[in-house]
Amino acid sequence: MDIPFSRWHLAIEKRRSRRYFDLNLSMAPEALTALDKVCSQFVPFPHARSRLVTESADSVFKGIIGSYGKVRDAPAFIALIGNMDDPFVQEKVGYTGEGIILEATALGLNTCWVAGFFRPEIVASLIEVSNKERVLAITPVGYAHQFESWQEKLMTGFGRSHNRRALSKLVRGLPREKWPDWVNPSLEAARLAPSAANRQPWGLDVQDDGITVFVGTMGPEFNVSKRLDCGIAMLHLEVAALNSGCKGEWEFLPSPQVAKFKIRS
Numbered sequence: 345m346d347i348p349f350s351r352w353h354l355a356i357e358k359r360r361s362r363r364y365f366d367l368n369l370s371m372a373p374e375a376l377t378a379l380d381k382v383c384s385q386f387v388p389f390p391h392a393r394s395r396l397v398t399e400s401a402d403s404v405f406k407g408i409i410g411s412y413g414k415v416r417d418a419p420a421f422i423a424l425i426g427n428m429d430d431p432f433v434q435e436k437v438g439y440t441g442e443g444i445i446l447e448a449t450a451l452g453l454n455t456c457w458v459a460g461f462f463r464p465e466i467v468a469s470l471i472e473v474s475n476k477e478r479v480l481a482i483t484p485v486g487y488a489h490q491f492e493s494w495q496e497k498l499m500t501g502f503g504r505s506h507n508r509r510a511l512s513k514l515v516r517g518l519p520r521e522k523w524p525d526w527v528n529p530s531l532e533a534a535r536l537a538p539s540a541a542n543r544q545p546w547g548l549d550v551q552d553d554g555i556t557v558f559v560g561t562m563g564p565e566f567n568v569s570k571r572l573d574c575g576i577a578m579l580h581l582e583v584a585a586l587n588s589g590c591k592g593e594w595e596f597l598p599s600p601q602v603a604k605f606k607i608r609s
């Protein structure tokens with residue numbers, strides 16, 4: 345499936361994590377069909393996939409302690425699954441999952457990446473998962489309450505969890521005056537990517553022939569690979585590059601680099 349870049353580019357600005365859903369608003373059958381279709385068709389890498397599960401997500405969070413990860417009343421969820429034999433599985437699942445999340449956003453649905461704070465064994469009991477695969481993350485889907493409750497506002501630090509670092513803190517390489525037109529919007533889109541605990545672990549290296557995404561922050565991973573976050577930023581970067589008329593390919597790289605978006609000449 346080709347990336348519907350103008351549709352997903354608009355969704356990058358619109359998307360934000362929502363955790364409390366409205367039980368009274370059921371998803372329209374057309375939205376479910378469209379979501380199921382994108383899950384089966386957006387498979388950019390053979391070792392990463394997604395599955396829509398049209399069952400309440402509550403059982404998947406049952407018994408999880410603490411407020412982070414608390415998701416309530418979502419009527420459905422999407423499992424994001426990777427084949428652990430692939431050395432680049434984390435970034436591939438991040439990239440694939442964010443495509444599905446941007447499509448859900450474009451359909452008017454709400455989502456929230458959750459990795460670490462859910463019960464993968466419950467998810468695996470609801471879908472088929474081979475012994476090489478793991479459910480690395482999920483996202484609830486549905487319609488969130490129109491207005492955030494106090495509890496949800498507290499959880500997001502009254503919107504602070506949506507703040508991002510300045511581009512100047514993330515970027516190295518070619519000086520700004522030498523950037524071709526597609527570079528700035530692509531870096532901006534990568535900057536807006538969501539990440540676990542909003543840690544924004546990515547760095548972005550601008551070169552003559554493309555942009556390399558690398559893990560740019562030290563510190564513990566807390567059970568969720570920073571390469572997963574970087575895969576999400578990669579998808580944002582490519583969506584914006586395409587939207588600026590620039591096509592390219594990803595070359596996966598060993599740690600601490602993640603992948604280079606090489607422009608097609």
Ligand SMILES: Cc1cc2nc3c(=O)[nH]c(=O)nc-3n(C[C@H](O)[C@H](O)[C@H](O)COP(=O)(O)O)c2cc1C
Nearest residue numbers: 360361412413457458459461505538539540541542
């Ligand atoms: C890989 C990943 C894992 C996440 N895990 C959780 C989680 O377990 N619980 C949760 O409430 N939010 C989780 N989030 C949501 C982040 O906290 C959120 O994306 C970040 O604070 C930025 O906020 P925004 O998505 O509203 O822009 C996760 C996000 C990512 C990308």
